[in-house]
Amino acid sequence: MARYVAERSSGVVEPQLGPKKRHKILRLFLWVAFFIALYLMYHWFIDNIEAFLRQSPFFWSIYEAIKNEIAARSLLGLFYVSFFGALFFLPLPVEGVFIFYLTVTDFSPVLIMLMALAGNLLGLVVDYFTGRLLGPHILQWFMKERYEHFARRLNRAGGFLIIIGNIIPFPIEPLTLVLGATRYGFTKLILYSALGKIVKFLSLFYGYEYFLTRIKPAILALDVPPWLSFIKAPLLVNFIYPSRRVVDDGTF
Numbered sequence: 001m002a003r004y005v006a007e008r009s010s011g012v013v014e015p016q017l018g019p020k021k022r023h024k025i026l027r028l029f030l031w032v033a034f035f036i037a038l039y040l041m042y043h044w045f046i047d048n049i050e051a052f053l054r055q056s057p058f059f060w061s062i063y064e065a066i067k068n069e070i071a072a073r074s075l076l077g078l079f080y081v082s083f084f085g086a087l088f089f090l091p092l093p094v095e096g097v098f099i100f101y102l103t104v105t106d107f108s109p110v111l112i113m114l115m116a117l118a119g120n121l122l123g124l125v126v127d128y129f130t131g132r133l134l135g136p137h138i139l140q141w142f143m144k145e146r147y148e149h150f151a152r153r154l155n156r157a158g159g160f161l162i163i164i165g166n167i168i169p170f171p172i173e174p175l176t177l178v179l180g181a182t183r184y185g186f187t188k189l190i191l192y193s194a195l196g197k198i199v200k201f202l203s204l205f206y207g208y209e210y211f212l213t214r215i216k217p218a219i220l221a222l223d224v225p226p227w228l229s230f231i232k233a234p235l236l237v238n239f240i241y242p243s244r245r246v247v248d249d250g251t252f
Contacts, residue, residue: 041089073105078112079119086123088130088173094120095169098204113201117194124193127173128180135181151182158184159192166196167203 053063069077078101085092094116101112154161158179165172172193179189 045090073101075107075111075115078115082116082119083123086120086127086173088127088177091171091173093169095200095204098201099208102205102208109205113198113205116201117197120197121190121193124173124176124189127176128186128189131177131180132183133180135177138181154179154182155184159188162189162192163196163199166193167200 050063053059066077066080070080071077078097081092081097082094084090085094085097098112098116101107101116102109105112161175162172162179164170165175176189176193
């Protein structure tokens with residue numbers, strides 16, 4: 001009371017946080033905590049997965065089989081990497097894996113694309129049903145009365161977001177988690193995701209072939225001074241390893 005009288009007498013009143021502002025601050029804090037938790041989960045998974053799996057001979061044998069397939073750069077290994085890379089807590093750049101397989105293997109680009117697509121879609125299925133199982137109650141508690149409005153807007157714009165999110169290097173996995181939490185249509189999710197990823201893989205393939213057949217030879221043919229030769233040096237190899245595929249006409 002004395003403090004209030006002193007503030008009134010001095011003409012200075014300290015601003016008070018209203019309920020809405022406190023709620024916004026709490027929501028921001030929870031979002032930050034959510035992403036920090038994902039980051040910590042990722043590092044815990046990387047650091048402890050082998051020690052955890054060694055405790056069970058059955059799971060350790062599965063882990064060894066998966067690791068061997070990945071190390072052998074097989075199509076099944078590509079499927080595994082694409083699957084794990086699509087999990088919301090273990091994101092991996094599928095674009096780099098796709099280009100890597102185009103560069104260092106002799107597999108047909110069609111098979112590479114199909115295996116990467118199948119693995120990625122299966123990973124998104126896990127993300128979707130994880131969000132559908134755990135997310136609705138959390139999201140409703142977090143957003144309260146705005147949940148229904150948010151779900152309706154996401155349902156209307158979901159197709160566009162899913163397609164674009166699967167084409168560009170965008171973290172589509174957290175979005176899929178939220179789509180599951182809002183009970184977005186599963187069939188639509190798979191169809192839009194497949195469409196976006198097919199566009200992405202085709203763009204990567206033809207961009208890669210254009211680089212090998214047009215851009216790289218043109219740059220290597222440039223007559224540059226010796227002191228600038230370091231610019232051409234990285235192009236003497238195709239990204240990391242020399243390509244073992246012979247491209248005649250740039251088609252599949």
